[in-house]
Structures are given as structure tokens and as C-alpha cells.
Amino acid sequence: MNSPLEKILRAKPLVYTLIILPGLWPLWPLFVAPNPSVLADPLKYVLHHLGFVACLLLVIVLTLTPLRVIFPQSRPVLALNRHRRLVGVSAFVYAALHFSTHLLYEGGFRVLASDVKKPFLLTGLIAFTILLLLAATSFNRMVQILGAKRWKNLHRLAYVAAALVAYHQAAARKLFPVQVLWIFIPLALLELARIAITVQQKRHAATSARMG
Amino acid sequence: MLIRTPKDWELSESSATAEAVYRLRNRREFLKTLGAGLAGVALAPHGLLAATAGFPSKENPLFPASALKPTAYEFITSYNNFYEFGTGKDDPAKYANRGWKTEPWTVELAGLIRAPATFDVNALVAKIGGLEQRVYRHRCVEAWSMVVPWDGFPLAKLVALADPKPEAKFLKFTSFLDPKNAVGQQDSYLGWPYVEGLRLDEAVNELAFIATGIYGKPLPNQNGAPLRLVTPWKYGFKGIKSIVKIEFTDRAPLNTWQRLAPNEYGFYANVNPQVDHPRWSQASERVIGGGIFAGRQTTLMFNGYEKQVAGLYKGLDLTQNY
Secondary structure (H helix, E strand, C coil), X not given: CCCHHHHHHHCHHHXXXXXXXXXXXXXXXXXXXXXXXXXXXXXXXXXXXXXXXXXXXXXXXXXXXXXXXHCCCCHHHHHHHCCHHHHHHHHHHHHHHHHHXXXXXXXXXXXXXXXXXXXXXXXXXXXXXXXXXXXXXXXXXXXXXXXXXXXXXXXCHHHHHHHHHHHHHXXXXXXXXXXXXXXXXXXXXXXXXXXXHHHHHHHHHHHHHHHC | CCCCCCCCCCCCHHHHXXXXXXXXXXXXXXXXXHHHHHHHHHHCCCCCCCCCCCCCEEECCCCCHHHCCCCCHHHHCCCCCXXXXXXXXXXXXXXXXXXXCCCCCEXXXXXXXXXXXXXXXXXXXXHHXXXXXXXXXXXCCXXXXXXXXXXXXXXXXXXXXXXXXXCCCEEEEEECCXXXXXXXXXXXXXXXXXXXXXXXXXXXXXXXXXXXXXXXXXXXXXXXXXXXXXXXXXXXXXXXXXXXXXXXXXXXXXXXXXXXXXXXXXXXXXXXXXXXXXXXXXXXXXXCXXXXXXXXXXXXXXXXXXXXXXXXXXXXXXXXXX
16 A cells, blocks of 8 residues: 555655765765865864754754644655654754754853853754753653643744744854745744644534534 | 963964865865866966966065964965855855956045045056065954965055045945856845945054955955955954945945944954954854864954054943944
8 A cells, every 4th residue: 555655755764864964964075075165164064064954854843743734644744754753853963963063163161151141042052952851751651751731732842942943043144044034934834834724623623513 | 491371373283284284185176176266366377367466575574474373375265255256155266256357457546535546456556566465363253263474565555645635534445346247246135335444543553454465376356356455453344355446534434244233243343352242252263274173262352463453442432332
């Protein structure tokens, strides 16, 4: 019954590859085809790259649920939804690497004191803390411990993290980087569609209940 | 016993070695990466060379190379902010060498002066009396720094040539406008052309410099050929590139970055480790070419030129006038 596309999308090794490869990308301009513009400040390049990948993975994992709500019959969408935890945890791993690189780049933990005073850095710090919390509670057992409803509410913090990351990324450059729009507008549209559908379904259910 | 305390601006030995190894190992890739455009600048005798190639420059002993550790030519010419050619650091090296002509080039002196004139750059350099080399620290507002061996002439000589009237208090510098060849100017976000300004007393300070070259070679296009402003005690964005006009005025010109974000960038833009950028600290800086483990170095007041310029700002609240 499974279509070839669905089979591919269900495969864990493929997802692992797709998640790990972007992390190795900086090796290219640093070692394989050295780019002087990157070598000028290699750590800054690595820092920005890791943050960018973390942000993309966070956005990708957040699109999976809306896609499932909008296309409940689509088998490829359902296949992709199997990887939600893996993608979510890898977003945290990249964020952790990004944060560690930031510490190395700034020369240690000392910088955190001044970080909390600057919205650009504080937003990143809070978003990272949220992802840490969500990764730490990503195990099946945690759902039992917390209870499904509480667990779900806690994991809705991922949306807060995404909003903070959007600001964090926009504030990172001297001028507003247009890529932020490319990354976050599709996510926002998907979320709006999802909310609209959910509201409609609830209303429908309420009407049916009254009729029944 | 003599204990040598390393100065804040000195790089570690390890980073110097890395740089030398880098040069040897990557020369070929470097040329490949930057493509025919920059290779042309480095190798070709004519054509892409900036206008001021014909003037050998002499080291000014007051600002010698031995006092600082110059950043590799490859980095100075490939890690640039020149939004006229894109916002990526590697954009200018790519896009400023695709047909944008910096020769012939004229500069206009205008405004409240007794000797308004338009000069061909070569004629101007000849009139000024040739070039000298000065090795300056260069500190970007983005908290990175380089050391650049500039070739050029003191701005004070240009001011003398213009012969300002008593009411002239400021200089307004304007860069070129050529959206056809400058891809970044095809977007209007910055409001072209780029504009910068100095107070007249800043302009005649001994440090203020008009650069026409680096490392004894004419300025590559991506560094602001054929002539640009260098004010080493200020953040790099004050160093307007590819100047076409210098106007003497009685009021402070509104410089491009101040117009765009007045809460982040002011008129003065003096390097000041105590006044942070709203989004990042200015207390320290990353040294370009230092490699991954070089760490940061402390940023010096007025970028280490306090002795020469502190007097210009006596009584001025530098936290308000950033």
C-alpha cells in the first residue's frame, strides 16, 4: 500500500542525513574550497551558520502539525510527521552548538551578563532555554509523568521560541535581513490556516452535538 | 629584568603563523574563488587597475608597519562592507569587479570654499604631491577589526587645496551613484548615494586620510577605488568609499547610517568601548585573520588614537554624541 515517496519519507536514515549534512557544510568553505571571506573570521561564519540551521529546523518541525491538520489524508504528510521529535530535538542540538559557538566567539560565560541586557541576545537566550526544556521533556515517559494535556501545553512554548528566533535573526544584521520573511511568513500562514480549520471543526462538532 | 607586556593590538604568534600558512596553501584557491575579476586587479598591468596606480608611496615613519601587524591582503580585499555591491562580506569582491569603471574618475570640491574645482584623481594626487603609506587600525561597528597599510594623502592637504571660507564648519562626502553597475544600488533600501560627514576640525586632524591604495597597490574596487576616506579613530562606516564629491557646509550633514537608524549610529561614530551598540557590545573585537581560537582583543578608546583626537571632543558627552 505504501507509495515509494511515502517509503522514502518514512526512512529514518534519510532524515538523519538531511539533518547532519547542513552541519557539515562549513567544512567546505573552511577546508575543501577555502574562501578568504569565510576564513577572515571563520568562527563568525560557523556561528551564523549553526544558528541558521537551528532556526530552519525549528520552523520545519512547526510546519509538520499544521500540514497534518490541513492535509489529514496525505500519506506523505503523515509519514513526515513521524519525524517530529527527531527534527525538534535536532533543532535543539543545533541551537546548543550555536550557543556554544557564541560563548567561544565572545570568549566565555562572562559575556552572558551583558547578553541579558540586549534584546537581540536575550531573545536568543530565552529561545534556547525553551528548546532545552522541550528537548529534556521529549521522552515518551515524560508525557506520562506530566500528563498528556500538560505536556502538550508545555510543548506549545515552541511557538514562543519561534517568535523569539524571528526577532533574534532579524536583529542580527545591520539591515533587516529579508530571509527572515521567507522563513517565517510561510510558517505563519500555515499556522493561521491550521487555527482556522481547528476553529471550524470545533464549531462543527458543537453544532452536531446540539443537533444530536 | 625586562618583562615585555604585549600591547592590546598585538596578535599572538600562532595567528601570524596561521596567516602565512594560509597564504601559501591557498593562493591558488584564493584566485579561483574570487574569479577572474580580482585576479585581474592583482595581475593585470592595465584595465582594472584603479586610477592612482602610477604613484609609488613612501612609508610615513609616524605610522609604521612595524608598530602593528597588518592583516593579510587577501582578507582586506575579500571581507568588505560595501553595500553598493550587496550586503554579504564577499559580495563586493565579486560584484564590484564586473564592469564597474573606476577610471577615469573625477572628484568635485564644492560648497563654502574659495577654490571650487573638479579634479581628475590622478591630477589631484599629482597636485597634492604624491602618496604616503600609513598603517592604521581599522575597527568596524560590527565589532571586528583589521590593520590596513593604506596609501594615500592627508585629508588636510585636500582641505587646504579647497581653501574653506570662515563659515565652513563641516565636510559632506558623497559616494558614486551607478545602479547599472552597482547591483546593491538597484535596491533602494539604503537611499543612495552613500553620504558621510566630518567636522572641519576633524577633517584637518593629522589622522584623517584619503586612501588611494593598500599594500602599495591601487585600491581594489571592493575597497572603494579610486579614493576613499579613512578615519581610524571612528568606526569603519565613516570611511566612505569611491568619493565623487566633497562639499563644505555650515551644518552637519546627515550621514547615511544615522538617517537609517539614528538610535544605533550617530554623526561622530567614534570608536568607544564604553558605549555599546544597542544590539551588541563594543568593549572588545574579533581580529580578522586571527583564526578560530584567536579570541577577542580589548577595544581601545578612539581605537587607540586617543592621543591624537581626544582633544577634539573635550566637553562633548560621548554617550549622547555616539
